[in-house]
Amino acid sequence: MGDAMTALPLVFDAPRRGIPPRHLADLTREEARAAVAELGQPAFRADQLARHFYRGVADPAQMTDLPADAREALAEALLPGLLTVVRHQTADNGRTRKTLWRLHDGALVESVLMRYPDRATVCISSQAGCGMACPFCATGQQGLTRNLSAAEIIGQAVAAAAAMANGELDGGPGRLSNVVFMGMGEPLANYPRVRKTLDALLTPAPHGLGLSQRSVTVSTVGLVPAIRRLTEEGRNVTLAVSLHAPDDELRDTLVPINTRWKVGEVIDAADAYARKTGRRYSVEYALIRDVNDQPFRADLLGRLLAGKLAHVNLIPLNPTPGSPWDASPLPAQREFVARLRAAGVATTVRDTRGQDIDGACGQLAAADQVAGVPSVAVPVPSVEPPVELGAEGDE
Ligand code: SAH
Numbered sequence: 001m002g003d004a005m006t007a008l009p010l011v012f013d014a015p016r017r018g019i020p021p022r023h024l025a026d027l028t029r030e031e032a033r034a035a036v037a038e039l040g041q042p043a044f045r046a047d048q049l050a051r052h053f054y055r056g057v058a059d060p061a062q063m064t065d066l067p068a069d070a071r072e073a074l075a076e077a078l079l080p081g082l083l084t085v086v087r088h089q090t091a092d093n094g095r096t097r098k099t100l101w102r103l104h105d106g107a108l109v110e111s112v113l114m115r116y117p118d119r120a121t122v123c124i125s126s127q128a129g130c131g132m133a134c135p136f137c138a139t140g141q142q143g144l145t146r147n148l149s150a151a152e153i154i155g156q157a158v159a160a161a162a163a164m165a166n167g168e169l170d171g172g173p174g175r176l177s178n179v180v181f182m183g184m185g186e187p188l189a190n191y192p193r194v195r196k197t198l199d200a201l202l203t204p205a206p207h208g209l210g211l212s213q214r215s216v217t218v219s220t221v222g223l224v225p226a227i228r229r230l231t232e233e234g235r236n237v238t239l240a241v242s243l244h245a246p247d248d249e250l251r252d253t254l255v256p257i258n259t260r261w262k263v264g265e266v267i268d269a270a271d272a273y274a275r276k277t278g279r280r281y282s283v284e285y286a287l288i289r290d291v292n293d294q295p296f297r298a299d300l301l302g303r304l305l306a307g308k309l310a311h312v313n314l315i316p317l318n319p320t321p322g323s324p325w326d327a328s329p330l331p332a333q334r335e336f337v338a339r340l341r342a343a344g345v346a347t348t349v350r351d352t353r354g355q356d357i358d359g360a361c362g363q364l365a366a367a368d369q370v371a372g373v374p375s376v377a378v379p380v381p382s383v384e385p386p387v388e389l390g391a392e393g394d395e
Helices: 029-038 045-054 068-078 150-165 187-202 224-233 248-254 263-277 295-305 330-342
Strands: 084-091 096-102 108-115 120-123 127-129 144-147 178-181 216-220 238-242 281-287 310-316 346-349
Touching: 029 045, 029 068, 045 068, 045 150, 096 150, 108 127, 108 150, 120 150, 127 187, 144 187, 150 187, 178 187, 187 216, 187 224, 216 224, 224 263, 238 263, 263 281, 263 295, 281 295, 281 330, 295 310, 295 330, 310 330, 330 346
Parallel strands: 120 178, 178 216, 216 238, 238 281, 281 310, 310 346
Antiparallel strands: 084 096, 096 108, 108 120, 127 144
């Protein structure tokens, strides 16, 4: 592969940019009650506001259980609009919709809502840009702009739930059932806010979105300390590990974080997660023609995962602008699947929704789409990374 493909530095610490205005979804229930009391209102109004937020009600005029003369002030203080739609793009006969959001400081992120016969999944962003520098990923090529706040992440899921409830996608009203952290960013590099988001997703309505643990998936490049931390937290969501190569030599180049935490360490951490949660983890593997799709690599991957509580999700590479790589041809895909299955490893090939609107995995690159909004890449310090990733600005 060319030098240009590996030139980006790894970035752990998000640049400090303007912190979004305070939002109820960033606060604990106690903090929200205190904030409401400070506004001279009874504390239970915090619960009323939460109910409106998680139902996707944004217009104070519709919050009729709040006193008319206090609605505006309460909503302004605790439910500021953090996500502004720049545009929606639809594909797959109106069943996939990508939304480009502008944040308070002009940063741009995307989310993708996908409707299937039996479920509706939203793919959300946890950071603006990404610091993990994977050369085949459009977001990875942008660099990291900043971490999203919990409210900014949760807001994407709430908007998707409201869009489903309102029948904004083809097929009539429905229910958001799944959330995957496979949009822009590395969720485990923004750990505290992602954890807060998990709480909001899993908390029963009306104080959260009431999703089940198995229908929420956190996807990571393999930040081992953060996987271990997630293992201890007891929110048994599904874990997806973006492996993309079974051997360190290749993975060092495809997933540069591998230079810090090797294949073996990542798989060990995922195994520990599976033991603790009883939940199968998924191994993501983008099939890239003549790069990682050789039969011997299928066999290596099969040996690595045989007997483990894991399944492999193969994603034919979604080509990104400027990249010399493309998807493995079908015969190579079939051979790869056959070898994994022969090794006893459950394997599926992902259907790639939204390709024609650049809404498929690894294609999200919001900053490229609107002129004048630069993304900022900051060189990684030469010291060892802190164990508490993303600790900056934490609660
Ligand atoms: N940072 C997280 C989540 C974001 S990407 C992670 O890496 O897991 C979600 C998935 O899409 C990851 O498995 C990622 O490796 C994969 N992906 C990235 N670019 C891709 C591309 N061009 N084609 C196919 N999959 C891609």
